[in-house]
Amino acid sequence: MKYLAESPQDTKEFGMALARLLQPGDLISLEGELGAGKTQVAKGIGAGLGILETTITSPSFTLINQYEGQYPVYHFDVYRIEPSSLEDLGYEEYFFGNRICLVEWGNRIREYLPAEYLQIVIRETAPQQRELILTAHGERYRRLLSQLRVVVQA
Numbered sequence: 001m002k003y004l005a006e007s008p009q010d011t012k013e014f015g016m017a018l019a020r021l022l023q024p025g026d027l028i029s030l031e032g033e034l035g036a037g038k039t040q041v042a043k044g045i046g047a048g049l050g051i052l053e054t055t056i057t058s059p060s061f062t063l064i065n066q067y068e069g070q071y072p073v074y075h076f077d078v079y080r081i082e083p084s085s086l087e088d089l090g091y092e093e094y095f096f097g098n099r100i101c102l103v104e105w106g107n108r109i110r111e112y113l114p115a116e117y118l119q120i121v122i123r124e125t126a127p128q129q130r131e132l133i134l135t136a137h138g139e140r141y142r143r144l145l146s147q148l149r150v151v152v153q154a
Contacts, residue, residue, distance in 0.1 A: 001133075001134040001135075001145050001148065001149060002131060002132065002133050002134070003131070003132040003134070003152055004125070004129065004130075004131055004132075005037070005129065005130040005131075005132060006128070006129055007128050007129070008037070008040055008128065011037045011040040011041060011044065011122075011130055011132075012040055012041075012043055012044035012047065012053075013044060014041065014044060014132065014152060015040070015041040015042065015043065015044020015045040015046075015047070015048060016044045016045070016047050016048035017044075017048070017148065017151045017152050018041075018044070018045055018048065018148060019044065019045040019046070019047070019048025019049045020048055020151070021144050021147050021148055021151070022045070022049070022071070022100050022144075023071070023100075024071050024072075024098040024099055024100060025097070025098050025099070025100075026100050026101070026117075026118070026140075026144075027095055027100075027101040027103065027113065027114055027116075027117040027118070028045070028100075028101070028102050028103065028106075028117065028118045028120060029103050029106025029107065029110075029113060029117055029118070029119045029120065030042065030102060030103065030104045030105075030106065030120050030122065031105065031106055031107045031119065031120065031121045031122065032121055032122035032123060032124075033123075033124070035124070036122040036123065036124055036130065037122045037124075037130045038058075038104045038105075038122060039056070039057070039058045039104065041120060041122065041132070042056055042058075042075055042102050042104070043056045045073070045100075045102060046067055046069065046073060046075075049067075049069035049070045049071055049073060049100070050069040050070045051067045051068070051069035051073065055067060056075065058077050058104065063076065063077065063078070063080075063081065063089070064076050064089075064094070071099065071100050072099040072100070073099060073100045073101075073102060074094050074099050074100070074101045074102070075101075075102045075104075076094070076101065076102065076103045076104060077104040077105060078103060078104065078105045078106070078108055078109050079104065079105045079108065083108060083109045083111070083112060086109060086112050091112055095112065095113065095114055096114060106119070115137065115138060116137055116138025116139070116140055116141060117137050117138070117141065118134065118135075118136060118137070118141045118144065118145075119134065119135040119136075119137060120132055120133070120134050121133040121135075134148070
């Protein structure tokens, strides 16, 4: 599925629409270059789950942020870590638990991700415009994308 976001606000609104379809245990891999909009999508997902947008920041230096909303959310940024250090963190508890996980730079740790997850690749197509390419890995996420297409008219 592809979605064209015309502005940062549109990117956040897409995240909010996605949030309404998420369930505990879901994992979203947010991928793209620096500044592509990964954190904007995370802010939208958080807002859609009742988390104040201002509390959601890229966890670049803390690695994991935890937020409480309609469902608990773990927000990872794995840009600066060696993938093997995830084992020291006990990543299984996060990635295979009953909370929503947002993983920025998930493509860097693909071998640690569950077999089923939603991949969102974000590309800048113009200074304020982003193309979001969503790929479902597993039946749960194929159903989710079918529902999302209806909600966002993609």
